[in-house]
Amino acid sequence: MENHYQFPFQNPDLPLNERVNDLISRFTTEEKIQLMCQYQAEIPRLGVNKYKHGTEGAHGVAWLGEATVFPQNTGLACTWNPELMHEIGTVIADEARVYYQRDPAINGLTIWAPTVDMERDPRWGRTEEAYGEDPCLTGRLTTELIKGMQGDHPFYYKTVATLKHFYGNNNEIDRGSASVSIDPRNKREYYLKAFEAPFREGRAGSMMTAYNGINGTPCNLNNEVNEIVKGEWGMDGFVVGDAGDVLGTVMDHGYVQSYAEAVAGSVKAGIDSITDDQDISFQALRDALEQGILAESDLDHALRNTFRVRFRLGEFDPDERNPYSHVPESKLCAPEHSALSRRAAQESIVLLKNEGLLPLPKGQGSVAVIGPLANEAYTDWYSGTPAYKITPLQGVMEQLGTSRVHFSTGNNRVRLRSAESGNYISVAPEDGQLRADTVSAEQAEVFECTDWGWDSLTLRALGNGKFITERDHGQGGGIAAVSEEASGWFVKEVFSFAKGEKDALVMKSWEGKAIIEDENKRLVVTEVEQGAAAVSGFYVEVVQDGLKEAVDTAKSADTTIVFVGNSPFINGKETTDRADITLPPSQHALIQAVHAANPNTVVVIVGSYPFAVNWEKEHVPSIIFTSHGGQELGHAVGDVLFGDYNPAGRLNMTWYKSASELPDMMDYDIIKGKRTYQYFEGEALFPFGHGLSYTEFSYSDLTLSAVKISENESVTVSVNVRNAGQLDGDEVVQLYVRANQSRVVRPLKTLSGFRRIHLAAGASAAVTFELNSADLAFWDVTRDRYCVERGTYTLMVGRSSGDIMLETSLEVEGEQIPPRMAAAPVRAVNYDDYEGVFIDECREGGESVACKSEEGWIAFHDVEFGSQAQRFEARVSGAIRGGEIEIALDAADGPAAAQCRVLPTGGPQAWTTISVPVEAVSGRRQLYLRLKGEVRLSWFRIV
Numbered sequence: 002m003e004n005h006y007q008f009p010f011q012n013p014d015l016p017l018n019e020r021v022n023d024l025i026s027r028f029t030t031e032e033k034i035q036l037m038c039q040y041q042a043e044i045p046r047l048g049v050n051k052y053k054h055g056t057e058g059a060h061g062v063a064w065l066g067e068a069t070v071f072p073q074n075t076g077l078a079c080t081w082n083p084e085l086m087h088e089i090g091t092v093i094a095d096e097a098r099v100y101y102q103r104d105p106a107i108n109g110l111t112i113w114a115p116t117v118d119m120e121r122d123p124r125w126g127r128t129e130e131a132y133g134e135d136p137c138l139t140g141r142l143t144t145e146l147i148k149g150m151q152g153d154h155p156f157y158y159k160t161v162a163t164l165k166h167f168y169g170n171n172n173e174i175d176r177g178s179a180s181v182s183i184d185p186r187n188k189r190e191y192y193l194k195a196f197e198a199p200f201r202e203g204r205a206g207s208m209m210t211a212y213n214g215i216n217g218t219p220c221n222l223n224n225e226v227n228e229i230v231k232g233e234w235g236m237d238g239f240v241v242g243d244a245g246d247v248l249g250t251v252m253d254h255g256y257v258q259s260y261a262e263a264v265a266g267s268v269k270a271g272i273d274s275i276t277d278d279q280d281i282s283f284q285a286l287r288d289a290l291e292q293g294i295l296a297e298s299d300l301d302h303a304l305r306n307t308f309r310v311r312f313r314l315g316e317f318d319p320d321e322r323n324p325y326s327h328v329p330e331s332k333l334c335a336p337e338h339s340a341l342s343r344r345a346a347q348e349s350i351v352l353l354k355n356e357g358l359l360p361l362p363k364g365q366g367s368v369a370v371i372g373p374l375a376n377e378a379y380t381d382w383y384s385g386t387p388a389y390k391i392t393p394l395q396g397v398m399e400q401l402g403t404s405r406v407h408f409s410t411g412n413n414r415v416r417l418r419s420a421e422s423g424n425y426i427s428v429a430p431e432d433g434q435l436r437a438d439t440v441s442a443e444q445a446e447v448f449e450c451t452d453w454g455w456d457s458l459t460l461r462a463l464g465n466g467k468f469i470t471e472r473d474h475g476q477g478g479g480i481a482a483v484s485e486e487a488s489g490w491f492v493k494e495v496f497s498f499a500k501g502e503k504d505a506l507v508m509k510s511w512e513g514k515a516i517i518e519d520e521n522k523r524l525v526v527t528e529v530e531q532g533a534a535a536v537s538g539f540y541v542e543v544v545q546d547g548l549k550e551a552v553d554t555a556k557s558a559d560t561t562i563v564f565v566g567n568s569p570f571i572n573g574k575e576t577t578d579r580a581d582i583t584l585p586p587s588q589h590a591l592i593q594a595v596h597a598a599n600p601n602t603v604v605v606i607v608g609s610y611p612f613a614v615n616w617e618k619e620h621v622p623s624i625i626f627t628s629h630g631g632q633e634l635g636h637a638v639g640d641v642l643f644g645d646y647n648p649a650g651r652l653n654m655t656w657y658k659s660a661s662e663l664p665d666m667m668d669y670d671i672i673k674g675k676r677t678y679q680y681f682e683g684e685a686l687f688p689f690g691h692g693l694s695y696t697e698f699s700y701s702d703l704t705l706s707a708v709k710i711s712e713n714e715s716v717t718v719s720v721n722v723r724n725a726g727q728l729d730g731d732e733v734v735q736l737y738v739r740a741n742q743s744r745v746v747r748p749l750k751t752l753s754g755f756r757r758i759h760l761a762a763g764a765s766a767a768v769t770f771e772l773n774s775a776d777l778a779f780w781d782v783t784r785d786r787y788c789v790e791r792g793t794y795t796l797m798v799g800r801s802s803g804d805i806m807l808e809t810s811l812e813v814e815g816e817q818i819p820p821r822m823a824a825a826p827v828r829a830v831n832y833d834d835y836e837g838v839f840i841d842e843c844r845e846g847g848e849s850v851a852c853k854s855e856e857g858w859i860a861f862h863d864v865e866f867g868s869q870a871q872r873f874e875a876r877v878s879g880a881i882r883g884g885e886i887e888i889a890l891d892a893a894d895g896p897a898a899a900q901c902r903v904l905p906t907g908g909p910q911a912w913t914t915i916s917v918p919v920e921a922v923s924g925r926r927q928l929y930l931r932l933k934g935e936v937r938l939s940w941f942r943i944v
Contacts (some may be wrong), residue, residue, distance in 0.1 A: 008047070013318045017156075020317075021309050021446055024049075033300045033479045034286045037268075039241070039276045041307070043106075051106035052311060054207075054274050055163070056243060058112040058150075059130060059383040060089075060631065061097045061342075065108055068385035069096060069338040069632070073569075073609060074116060076349040076557055076628025078132035078653035079344035079692075081733045082757045083145040085345060090149020092338050094159040098328035110160045110314050111207055112150060115143045117195050118170045118211075121676045122664060124579040126173040129381055129569060129609035129628065130165075133653025134677040134689065136191060137752045140198035140856055147203035152325060158206060159325040160314045164199055166211035166243060167220060167230065168192050172666055173578045177246070177253035180214030181669045182839040185831060186745070189780035189787070191671055193225075197234060197677060206238035206310050210272065212246050212253075216830075217842030217849075219254045221246050226271030239273035239306035239336060246276045248285075260285035262531055265295035273303040309930055323522060334388045339633065346630035346637030348731075348757075351650035352693040353624040358560070358603060360644030360695060366559035367405045370394050371551045371595055373412055373451050373588070374564040374607045380636045381569035381609070382490070393605065393772040396639030407558050411551035411591045414451075414463070414544045416445045420505035420537040421518045428462050433481040435469060435524040446482075447544050447646040453571045454585025456497040468494045471510050471526055480524040488570045495571055498541065505538035548594055555599040562642065563595050566607035569629055573610060580722050582613045582660050588617070596621055605638060611656040611687075618686060626652075647695045649731035649757065651801065656687035671744055673835075678802040679748035688803030690735050690752070696726030696762065700806035709812040710774060712789050716811060718770040720798045724760035733757045734768045737805070744818050744863070745833065747779060750802060772796070774813060779820060783829035789815035820865040820925050823943040829930075832859035836893065841937060844910045849878070851909075858893050859938075861928040869923050873899055874916045875941035879906040884934020888943075891927045898922060903936045912939065919943065 006012045010024035023636060027047055028036065035042035041052040057063035060071040065793040071077065071089055080086075093112065116130040117139060132139040143164070152159035169181045169192055183192060199205045208230060209662065211220040220225075222240045250256050250263040257263050264285040275282045278873045315323030332338070352359070361368070370376075370393065378390035378683055398406050417426040424437035425445030435446075448460040448469070460469045462482035470484040471493040487494035491511065498506040508516040515527045515536045527536070556559040565588040573579040583589070584606075593616070596602045603623045606612055607630075617624055625648070630637055640646035641849035655678050662683055664674040675681050678689035699722070706717035722734055736754035740747040754770035774789050781788035793812055799805035821827060829850040837857030843849040850859055873888055883905040889895040899919035906913055922943070932938060 011048075011317065011590055015862070016310065016834060018431050021305050021312060024308060025304050028304070030290070033297065033304060034283050036304055036307070036738055037275055037286055037300060038279045038282050039274060040279060041882040050316070052202040052316070053107055053109040054111045054272060054307070055113050055276065056097055056100075056109050056111065056817070057383050058097060058114045059116065061385040062093060062100060063383055063385040065100045066386060067334055067388045069334055069342055070380065070385045070387040071342050071345050072349045072630040073129040074132055075609060076128050076630055076652060077345060078138065078142055079628070079650040080352055080757070081138065081651045081755055082348055083141050085348060087149040089345060090146040093257060094150045094152065095328050095332040095333075096338070097160050097334045098325060099330055102328065109157070111163055111310065112160050113163045113164065113165060113209065116165045117143050117199060118168070119192050119195050120171060120654060121191075121669065121671050122171055122663060123582055123611045123657065124660065124663070125171050126573045126578045127575050128573070130383065134655060135653070135752050136194035138653060138755070139195040141755075144198045144203035146197055147205050151204070153572045154324055157315050157323050157325060158310070161206035161238065161310055161314065162203075162207050163207035163212045163241060164196060164205050165209045167196060167208055167210060167223075167226065168212035169215050169220075169669060170213055171669070172213075173576050174666065177212045177249050178255075179667065180217050182668065184741050184840060185782050185785070186780045187670055187672060193229065193230065196230070200230060200234040200236050205236070206313070208236065208238075208240050209243055210240065210246065212243050212249065214254060216840040219250050219256050221250060221267045221272050221551060222256070222270045224270060224746070231271060238310050240271050242267060242272045242276050244276045246277070247272065248281060259288070261288035261292055262294065265289040268295060268299050268303055273306040287614060290667045302307055307670065311629040317709065342631050343633035343636050346627070346633045347640055347646045349628060349630065349650050349860050350637060350641050350648045351626040351652055351691070352641070352648040352692070353626055353687055354618060355693055356622070357599060358622040359642065359715050361560055361642055363400060367407065367557070368397060368401060368552045369407045369409070369558035369561040369599070370397050370564070371409050371411055371554055371561060372564035372591065373410050374566050375408065375410065378632070379569050379629045380488070381629060382575055390632050391635035393607070393635045393638045396635030396637070397562065397642065400634070400639045400643045407554050409551045410449065410451075410547065411740070412547040414447050415450050416442060416447060416542045418445075418540040419518045420501070420539060422522070423784055424522070426524065426539070428464055428482045432477065433465065433467060433483040434477070434607045435480045435482065436641055437518045437522045437524070438934070442542075452585060452587040453568055454490040454587065455572050455580050457571050458496050458497060459571075460496060469496070470494045478525060480526070487568060492570045501536065501538035505540055507538040529653060549589060551591060552594050552598045555595045555602070558599065560601045560603070561595050561599045562603045562605060563592055564605045564607055565583055565592065567609055569609050578666065582611060583658065584612055584614065592617055603642065607634070611652075611654050613657060613659055613686060615632055615658055615686060627782040644695065647728055647730035649692060649694055649733060650689050651692040651733045652687055653689070655681060655685050655689045658684070658686045659673060661935050679751055682749070685803060688801050690733070690801035691803060692733065692801070694730045694732070696724055696728040696730040696731045698760070698800070699723045700798060703807040703809050705796070705809060708810070709814065711814045712774055712816065715771055715773040718754075718772055718796060718798070720768050720807060721765055722758065722760065722768050723765040724762050727762050729759070729761045731757055731759050733800070735799055735801065736770045736772070737799070737802060738772070738799070739795045740777065740790065741793045742801065743779070743792070745779065750797060752802070774815070777813060777815075782833070783818060783821050785831070788818060789813060791815040791817050820863045821861060823864050823866045823870055823928070826940045827861065828940050829859060829938040833862040834860040837896050843937070843939040844914070845912055845939065847939060850932070850937045851937040852932050852934070856931065856933050858929050858931045860893065863925055864928045865925050866922045869921050870943045871918060871921050872916060873901060873919050873941065873943050874914065875901070876912055876914050876939040877903050878881060878909055878912050878937040879903040880909045880935035880937065881905055881907070881923040882935045884932065884936035886936060886938065887931040887933070889929040889931060893929045893931070895929065903934070909935075909937060919920055
């Protein structure tokens, strides 16, 4: 029977592009405008429903209702298990489908996950969201997550993964206005490398750009979205701007003067969906069309990308054709999903140190469970709402029973007394309002005080169990004990105390504003900024010394387990980078005191990022790390502590001894800055890839299928791994490579493969890796392409980047990089070395190099000048003050072969060509260009 459709786009048997083009052609201009933002409009006459792009799903479906919650992404990365990530992606997709089926207009199927940003600095506030410091590990794990999320049907998507945030997004301070300087090698070998596999192999259907700029250009205007992601990598989905970022091109970056310019530039640069205020964005699109800076064909191009995805999600086809159209409601928070969450939490746990204390015996003795994180199972900003949460204390009690477990948070319990009236603070039973009432000390409210360090405290009223918070005016204002947890975009449950007059302390809100007693005895926040008014403050009386109680609890037990770490909403989160990489001083003091009282102490760090735990590594017998592990945290920790699960997690980041070992937060050059395990020359506290087991593994017989390969060949690497211990367990076998000689500075080692395997006690397995010659390539700045150099490479197999068990050599018949030709235009950004410069844009095309302050230099090695080069030509900007370029040979501080004055050009993007004679130079030399003043250099040549 012949099918009849009103419009061709409704016919599922037609080619996809034909259907998409037909639909787009039927929209009016105004309809197209109203389809360009996150919440796409309904077009009833064509049967197009409302659709929302952007369901959160970082580690489980979020913000829609109850869903299965997995460990934070940084914890999932510590599993080093791509197959597990695939299973988790499938669960996220199933549960997102259930919510979509309930309300398709609001609960979309384009999921804003995973976060693929490279974590070159552990101080980044959003470290919890990404997968670590290595592009190979991140690329493999996120690729499999994407495959699970998107499904395996050749046409239909189960859901669509939106990769975040393209790219160079690893700082929160000034993230919406800052531009980061990233040279071509860092860009290609590190920051872009992590995104490449998820697109080439994972075929991710969407991507989100970052808030920051790259080399002077806001990421939503970055031409690499079109040129690399959509062009080179073949992405055929759509790109979305981060929330508020397109309009932020005006408000934050100050890059353009109007919203019309912002939307026009973004759409032309590859943004297909705008996540900003819709009314403003719609008007900006109308204005851009009217001004002629945006064509309707540009909207058509963008809408083809978004609707191509919507078609493949099955929206316009009969349900019976789409295998994902009816996911049973029973899949939401299904028991098997909970089991997978527990397994993920187990596999993510890293045993950092163990001197025989673990696993703990179940059959005898008592345990003291101590610490501010012992009875908590925190969610984070992008977490879903779990149907239940198991805390570590609950997990330990399930292992031992309640009678053998003693518990103390180690927190002080305090009373507050107003220095203004002398009255104690109570909590009003009807609304939780804190008041300075005429009550006795015994009748006053007692608060449990958790010190998160860096002047951040939370206070929980023991009377009603609620955290005190600053209420909005619409909720009655004032300070009240009404919050279930300290969380939210603005964490108003955070307070601090500063020294006031006499013995009183000034209490400050999350914004640093003083808290006072008003005329009605209510505690309220002053409307003046911190320090602008003298206040009387409060007396803080300690009712119970938390440290003393913890010590007494530790003494009463055979073994002590101390749970420390961070709150995902305090001191390190989205919008806030960490001030340091240490534990809060109060937690450090707690560990020391408890260990002194009971040497049989285990420290469990529950955290969103690495910590500098130097004293703990030296003194504490056993240390465990887990991220905030989702709903099954407590079960997983209990399983590991008592030997029901043999830990095999591996660190996804280097754990440094001190923040002093790190360059400036805004230094994105991992090569010159010697960041990550690839370039860090110091001794790590715990190296990348580190993690212990309750059993022992031995390595032998490292062999290669060939000892010599050509540039386009591969080699099979094989190693025998044996479980030499008494317990079954997992081992993560890691393959690293190093170039023994190179034209450029190469990594000390680079992860090129890994396998997580399970071995019974006494069992062996041959583990193989396929190493392609392309895995040995670096970005050759002399020719703007990848290059596999001729030479010898060391192949290393081990337990971590710092624990190499076996190594061998491989000869590669690769390329010999020719010298640069000085007579051809050389892009300034393609330098080999530099000092005191940064990379900026060149709106004529490409990028430019400029001084950070008044002087800097860039070097070009192995330059061929020919028989007699005599003239220096360059494309430069002199900005407002102008400056100078000096040409030197063989040394940065060598004598100048020529000096070139650069006159002011009127602005940083006002370009001119200069030409000056140089002393005759010939042959192959090193070239240094010394930049002074406001000079920007785009390209040069010497002829």
